[in-house]
Amino acid sequence: MQDFFAELFGAKAASSPIEPYPYQKKVAELLMQSRNLVLTAPTGAGKTWAALSPFLYARKQKRDFADRVIYCLPLRTLASSLYESTKDAIKGQQVTSTLQMGNQPNDPLFQGDVIFTTIDQLLSAYIGLPFGTSKAAANIPAGALIGAYVVIDEFHLLSYTEALPTFLDMMKRLHPYTRFLLMTATSPEPVVSALVKHLDGMSVKLQTEELEKLSTRTRSLYWRDKRMSGQDIANRHQGGRTLVIVNEVKRAQSLYFELTSILENEGRAIEVRVLHSRMFPTHREDVESWVLKAFSRDSEKEAILIATQVVEAGLDISATLLLTDLCPANALLQRVGRCARFAGQEGTVEVYSLRKGGVEHFLPYVSRQGKKEENDDYQVMLRTERALKELESGTILTHELEKQLIETVHGEIDRKRIELVMHDLFLREDQISRALIRGDADMGELVRAIDNVSMIIHHSPDEVDLHRKPEMVSMGRRGLYFFLSGLEWTKEEWENNRLIFVPRFPDAQDISARVTWEPIQSPKEVLAHMTVLLSPKLAKYHAVVGLQLQKASLNCAEADERVSEFLESGEKASIQRFSYQRETYLEHVQDVRARNREQSGKYLQATNFLSRRFRMTPEQIEEIADLATALHDVGKLGVEVQRKMRRWQTEYKQKEELELLAHTDFDGTNPEERDAYRTGNYRPPHHAVEGAVALQEWCGKTFDRKIAVPILLAIMRHHNAYSKESEAIVFCKGAREHVRKSLQGLPYEPFLKPQSIRHRLDELVSWLRNNDVLALYWYLSRRLRLADRASQQVKNEKNNGKEETDVMLS
Template sequence: MKNFFSELLKTKPDEVAVEPHPYQLQVANLLLEGRNLVLTAPTGAGKTWAALFPFLYARKKKLEFADRVIYCLPLRTLASSLYESTKQKLERPDLKSVLDIKTTLQMGNQPNDPLFQGDVIFTTIDQLLSAYIGLPFGTSKAAANIPAGALIGAYVVIDEFHLLSYTEALPTFLDMMKRLHPYTRFLLMTATSPEPVVSALVTHLDGMSVELQSAELNKLSTRKRSLYWRDKRMSGQDIADRHQGGRTLVIVNEVKRAQSLYFELADILENQGRSIEVRVLHSRMFPKHREEVESWVTQAFSRDSEKEAILIATQVVEAGLDISATLLLTDLCPANALLQRVGRCARFANQEGTVEVYSLREGGVEHFLPYVSSQRKKEENDDYQIMLGTERALKELEPGTIITHELEKQLIETVHGAIDQKRIALVMHDLFLREDQVTRALIRGDAEMGELIRAIDNVSIIIHHSPEEVDLHRKPEMVSIGRRGLYFFLSGLEWTAEKWENNQLIFVPQFPDDQDISARVVWKPIRSPKEVLAHMTVLLSPKLAKYDPVVGLQLQKEPLNCEEAGEWVSEFSENEQKVSSQRFSYQRETYLEHVQDVRKINREERAKYLQATNFLSKRFRMNPVQVEEIADLVTALHDVGKLGVEVQRKMRRWQTEYKQKAELELLAHTDFDATNPEELAAYRIGKYRPPHHAVEGAVALQEWCGKTFDRKVAVPLLLAIMRHHNAYSKESDTIVFCKGAREHVLKSLQDLPYEPFLKPQTIQHRMDELVSWLRNNDVLAMYWYLSRRLRLADRASQQLKNRKNDGKEETDDWLS
């Protein structure tokens, strides 16, 4: 184990092996023993690889551990940075030869793995929790049971968990840990969480706490950082005066302030005749431009860099980025955030640096946003008291105080200790309320994001002149902005009611029915600022959202003319022809052909669910072969509703009348060309469009399932069939089956020891009683597991068929 860890820590294959820290090996051993952990370690101690190593080691040695890692971070920039560095390392030839690892990134403005199909998945806490509560940010509500299923058998890492809100995200995450405890492994990591919080989480997790010992801390304490308090608001002139060569990192609390300081500093340096490279980094930038800056930062602020540079950034750099500045100039912020920022100065062994913290008071005004949103009753506002406590503690220090681990711990306990202890106690006391909220959300599909994840969540902004040209499946570039911030900006436009009624500058998407293969997302102009509060994606005209590749998005209070708006709009990463052919096109396929293909793919993919299968088999007191058999049965039966008379009549009519092809078989799919506008229009005609079939199939199988399986197996099996097109379907229509339907079903069950019967339905049903079983955690886990396997195999079968018919070479891309 130690040798493999040493090889993993090397940056190049030919480097001398790097010795892992004792705590890193301790974490790996405990996790591989099946323990859940809370790890406390200072910034720069190597927590990331301590978290990833046990999964990689288990994969190399073929040990039972986890099917995938879902590595969650509080900030998008941090997720992107760790994704790039991890992917680069794991693609090293010497590691790739022993590890076959697919590393992916899933974020709001980089939705590259919305269904969590990678082996090592970097994502944000928002993405994880939204998937858990059944309204995933990364995909449609109809597909909600696919990413949720990725949690079963997963190893979930929460980095910098102290940044989770005590009122929204943390209670939801604690509920997830409790609900999924038998099926999911957890590692929580922090550099700055007070001891009472760590103790409470260890108890709740039924896990262990790992903290670095004095000897290890002393080895990491060869850095020297001097701390100064500046009792004034930072200006561009301060940055110019304090920068005397080397690498200066400026961190401020708001994007607008970072942009204004950049413009101010650029003018000052130009007037002084100083040629210094200055960059800006924040969340309101297109991914390609942010990645360019991040790449520059990684080089300019690297361990051995001698480059002269200035970076003006927001909180996006305060956690996890492996960079080191010689001078850190920062706005005042909470003590735990401040220590994260300090971790970007003199980060590496034997380096020296200076940290200067600037006041947020100016002209009698306290600029405490975004940390303090309301200053009413300041004595009762914990966030306000934390800001005051941090300010007071810094003022009491002697100028030039050396930052030690003891000082960091003292600062955290002094500022956050009592308040966080009170907060975590309240969270634990009221956790049953959050459990009820999440349960209702999972059953009804009506979760309130602001209550369960984050009150100030983000919206992805697309910038474009022509909404009709924007197809979300083509993956347009997006910029992230706070939802409430966008709302307040739009409210401040001071438009008249008539102007809002005629708005052609701000749009939100309308998504089609998941089963309507002919439809696409359309853009609807909003008539009120409040409408953006209900959407994850908003399209803005460049006249309101001017974009510059250097400073990012700049919202305009007054609409610009075309010349002022500039040329920068969201570009697409997929071409239109590729998207249309992959998204909608179907090839004729008989019922038996389709079922056999889906079953084949599901069986071939079983290695990706080994740990989930093992966890479920233990919980349900079955052996893994029996669980696999249930997954196989679900894929074999998922489309029995298509054997209904009305479904087959409509499909046959399409083939014979519209496509002019003779048809005598029972079908699963007809020929459908998404690139043909005439077919798109014809499909919408009632005489061709088949009725829904998923819930109808489940209802027809309900009696047989109830007689064949235990209720806790029958219910998730039926739910997976019922919801293999829409995660919240529950209403069925009447169904009468075709002649030969049962024979087709029995043929489709080849090698399975079952003989199901189908019961026709002459009345409509609402499956509320079946859905209510999702209150049972074991039923929920089995349902997610079966749904994910079925839906991914179902999708892959059609995508693979299309690729073969197009004469394209098979690759792993069809699984995406």
């Protein structure tokens, strides 16, 4: 694999050989043997390339491995940074990498070869509430998990109450169909052992000689029994690159102003930046780009960065001096990993107390609520503080000392936590099964307790159009509530001031209708909204330190500060709407089948996994995918569907029509056509569930239930991932012959059974509790829906360049 590493990093093996670490080779070998792994390696040990190299190498060698990599990180900053630092090397291997995050939704359906994303994005797709696309399209990104290689970096940051149990359920449910690699630098042994057992996998750790190679870097650790101040930063910074990490945004902002004032008074010209979550995305990206350059491996720049936990893990940066607030030991070692990160470097780490006047300030790790002495997080902070105080000043951090610190602080507590998670895992399995069946997943329970609100800063709500994507700043919902409560306004003042607004979305089906803004009448109203608009009189945005809430005088002039800018012009922000050209039923089915076959290479490993699980050949699985595609629109052969489509063509479009159709001529950009189409005269009834009901008897007689059910589910949900109710349907003359012709090349002769009553397919949907049914359903749905979309997108690009989702006219 040495030559491959040399090529990967742009080096010539003959002149500058790059030898992978033994553990990296072992990871590749075990993954190639279809083993799931838990990798424990120190920060800066090359875990990223240990994870990516097996996939890239298998692609180059045309070996079976995975259809795609879904590389998940706990924070957006880390996902973005890793994407930027690896994309050139990945592109050199003729592989496509993409970035999928809430603020950069570039690949919502997970169609790249290597997808960098957050754990929130992955788990939300798994439970059926994908962040990046509509709920109706939920079965498309979920299908990407089948045949995938899922990497979870820094898994120790997964919440024991929300994300970790959901991820454990995913591993168990998808074990036969998906490869998993979990990586950590700071998880205690009891947790690693429990995960290895749950995965039925193996643990990989670095050997002594590998650790010794990494030990050529030196970090000295000091405990400071005081709160960090701006003066401390100014005194301790003596050139090079100083990284300051504090636990709260407000503290980072105040330290910046204090420090810059001191430096100015001392006549020291040093570039100081701030990085945290309460910044406009464009500003945050600029700062992140600056950080990656200023704190790079070979940088000689003098700089100071004051940051929060957003730089805690994954960023490939190196400081000469790290000044940090006290934090849990596992988080501390992640912060330490940003100091003297590379071999041969030397650095100093100073940890500052959070006590003032004998009172500890452990936010956000320990809330103000409840008895803190009984709180595990409080005990973790106390244990970390105690362990650091016991170390000799200037202690050299070794891998053994880091391991000892983790086990001392987290070992017992995390052992109890993981045991409780494993004990109650059957409850999470039931929660997720019900969510997949009903479509009522609770993001707060299953992924992350979302307590953030997106804030728009603007002086005029009437000018704010959400379609134009105004810049937003994220902030804790409770923090905003407490700030507004602190204004102490009377009821009359709330009615008259009109400085805080929430959106009111229109009831109309036309999504182009404007959102209106209404002033709130009390602080409690912000607790029920995801988006809030604040006047610049209350929310000042500073170009360097980001959002600052202020109790400004209401009589002052409008604040001369930056407000939210719009990311898209009015023209770009207009809704793109799907337009159709007339297409016969047979033309459409044949084209979608062709698109599906063209994309079969993207599902090779998923097909192989399914064939082994169902004891079929890959060719038979392909045949089932082709069959589902060929039959997906049989509901359109109903009398009422064809009558409405023909009426549209002949009456509205004034065109003679004699064929059975799949689509009519339709200009989605024309408001008059949209309005006319919505009337009862022209809009066809639904067809997806109706088609599945008509095929149910034939499918049940032809296939085993574990195959019949996924076929029917894929057909009934090829427009909406949660459809399950059908109307009565009678088929038109010639329907049987059209079905026969549409199945050309397939050895099946299905019959359609008319339905005189409505059906609710709860029993069919309940089969999603079966893991094999779920996997095959996701696989068939993804293939069918992406082929259907591809067919329409190609036609729209040829005709008028318009694009929209496949549910627009469903």
